[in-house]
Amino acid sequence: MTKHQMRHSGQPVKKHHRALWITLIVVVLLLVGGLLGAGSYFFQVAEVRSHKAFINNAPMKKTEPLYQKDQWFRQQKKQRWTITGQPGNLKLVANYLPAAQKTNKTVVIAHGFGGNKEKMSAYGTMFHDLGFNVLIPDDRAAGQSQGKYIGYGWLDRKDYLKWINLVIEKNGQDSQILMDGVSMGGATTMMVSGEHDVPKQVKAYIEDCGYTSVKDEINYQAKSMYGIPSWPLVPIVSAISQVRAGYNYSEASSVNAVKRNQRPMLFIHGSKDTFVPTRMVYQNYKAAAGPKELWVVKGAKHAASFKHDPAVYQQHVEAFLNQYFK
Structure with missing residues (x-):
C-alpha cells in the first residue's frame, strides 16, 4: 500500500470517531439541559412563593375539633408588628395579641410550609388560654410578609431571632419567651x-413534626410525591437554591441545630405522619443536648396532633410549660 493510500484509508475512521464524539456531546448536553430544566421546575415547586397544590389551605370546617379555637383568635383585634428581614430588606409582618391579664410570658409561633399566621390561629388561642401573650409572624414569602423564596426554617431562623428581640424590646428584659x-x-x-x-429570655421550645433537615425532607418527598430517586435531581435543586435563595439543603439541618441547644425542648409527632415521616422525630430527639421530652401521638397524621385530641394536647403542653415558666 502506498503512503497516499494509507493516508486516505484512515479518513473514514477519523470521521466515524468524530461523529461519535459529536453525538456523545449532544447527548450529554441534552441530559444536562434536561436535568437543569427539571431542577428549575422542582426549585419552583419547593421554594418559589406560589400556590402549592399539595398543601390544603381550605378554610377550616365547622365540624373540625379546632374550629372554635381557630375562629376565636381570628376575630380578636390584634396588633400588627413588623421587622426587616435580610437579605433584601424584606418587610415581615406578625400579629400580636396580649394576654388577658398582663404577663411577661410570650409565645412566638412559627407556621408550616405553604401556611401563614392565620393558619396558626387555633394554637394562638391555646397559648392565650394558658396565659401567654401571642406573637404569630408570617414567614418570608408567606402571608403579608415580603419575599420570593421559602426559607424552610434556615433563612427564617434569623428572622425569628429578630422577632424574639422585638418581644424583649417591647415587653421588657424580664420577658419569658x-x-x-x-x-x-x-x-x-x-x-x-x-x-x-438566642437571648437568655427564651426559656423553652416546642417543636411539632419538624424534619431532620431540608435535604432529608426533599429527598423523602422526591420519592414519596414523585416516585423519583433523589440523585442527581435533589443536589441540582440544592445548588440552584444556593445561587438563587442563598442556602443549600445540606446546611439547613435541625439535627445539627439541636445538638447545640441547651434549653428545654418538647418534641411532638404523629405516629401516622407520612409527610414528615415519624422516624425523623426520633433522630431529632436523640440529637438534642438540652432537657427534652418526646410525645408521639398515637394515630395522628402530619401536623394533626393538636386536632387529634385538643384537650390532651393542651394538657401535655401545659405540663411541659409549668416546669419552666413561673
Whole structure:
C-alpha cells in the first residue's frame, strides 16, 4: 500500500470517531439541559412563593375539633408588628395579641410550609388560654410578609431571632419567651435553638413534626410525591437554591441545630405522619443536648396532633410549660 493510500484509508475512521464524539456531546448536553430544566421546575415547586397544590389551605370546617379555637383568635383585634428581614430588606409582618391579664410570658409561633399566621390561629388561642401573650409572624414569602423564596426554617431562623428581640424590646428584659412551631415551623424552632445568640429570655421550645433537615425532607418527598430517586435531581435543586435563595439543603439541618441547644425542648409527632415521616422525630430527639421530652401521638397524621385530641394536647403542653415558666 502506498503512503497516499494509507493516508486516505484512515479518513473514514477519523470521521466515524468524530461523529461519535459529536453525538456523545449532544447527548450529554441534552441530559444536562434536561436535568437543569427539571431542577428549575422542582426549585419552583419547593421554594418559589406560589400556590402549592399539595398543601390544603381550605378554610377550616365547622365540624373540625379546632374550629372554635381557630375562629376565636381570628376575630380578636390584634396588633400588627413588623421587622426587616435580610437579605433584601424584606418587610415581615406578625400579629400580636396580649394576654388577658398582663404577663411577661410570650409565645412566638412559627407556621408550616405553604401556611401563614392565620393558619396558626387555633394554637394562638391555646397559648392565650394558658396565659401567654401571642406573637404569630408570617414567614418570608408567606402571608403579608415580603419575599420570593421559602426559607424552610434556615433563612427564617434569623428572622425569628429578630422577632424574639422585638418581644424583649417591647415587653421588657424580664420577658419569658417560648418558641413553638409546627411542621416547617417545628424545623424553624429547632434551627433557632442552635443559634449562639438566642437571648437568655427564651426559656423553652416546642417543636411539632419538624424534619431532620431540608435535604432529608426533599429527598423523602422526591420519592414519596414523585416516585423519583433523589440523585442527581435533589443536589441540582440544592445548588440552584444556593445561587438563587442563598442556602443549600445540606446546611439547613435541625439535627445539627439541636445538638447545640441547651434549653428545654418538647418534641411532638404523629405516629401516622407520612409527610414528615415519624422516624425523623426520633433522630431529632436523640440529637438534642438540652432537657427534652418526646410525645408521639398515637394515630395522628402530619401536623394533626393538636386536632387529634385538643384537650390532651393542651394538657401535655401545659405540663411541659409549668416546669419552666413561673
